Amino acid sequence: MDSSLLSVAEQLLKDLQRTYSETNKVPDDLLIALRFVFGPCALQALDLVDQRSVTSVSSPSSRKAFQVLGGSGRLYTCFTSCHYCPCPAFTFSVLRRNESLMCKHLLAACLSQAMGLCQQEQVSDQQMTHILSGQTEAST
Structure with missing residues (x-):
């Protein structure tokens, strides 16, 4: 994706944070x-935010990830700092086809963070290690 589009997306999220x-x-x-920049996943992501499907998981060592409960009931661990989600849509639309900036899960994490609507969960460093290594998607 063009770096100028990424800049527009970042500014849009800042504007959303300020306005909200x-x-x-x-x-x-x-x-x-949002719809123009992020496409059809914008409305799906806002729906996930409305459903309070995003949890910010953090540990004493300051590691942080977002867990997003998708519409199918699957929990995805997303990383906003490096723009990554393990879902198939991210792999296909973002990585392979380069036609989207984010999937709905990653966008929901960014939106809920900007709007201050994330559920918060503290986990131990050991639990965070399991979450980050993919040994468990569910926060414990």
Whole structure:
């Protein structure tokens, strides 16, 4: 993807964070911009945020990941810092075809973080190691 599109996406998320913190609403112009930049997954991601499907998992060693409960009931561990999700849509649409910036799970993690709507969970360093290594997708 073009780096200028990534810059636009980052600025859009900053605008969303500022506006949502001031009004607790997402205005229509930002909804339209989200749809334009992120495509059809924007509405699906907002639905996941509305359902409170995103949990920010952190450990005493300051490691952090996001767990997103997908529509199918599967839990995906996403990393916003490196823009990665293990779901098939991310692999196909983002990595292989280069036609999307993010999948709905990763976008939901970014949106919920920007809007301050993440559930928070503290886990031990050992539990975080298991989550990060993929030995368990579910937070314990």
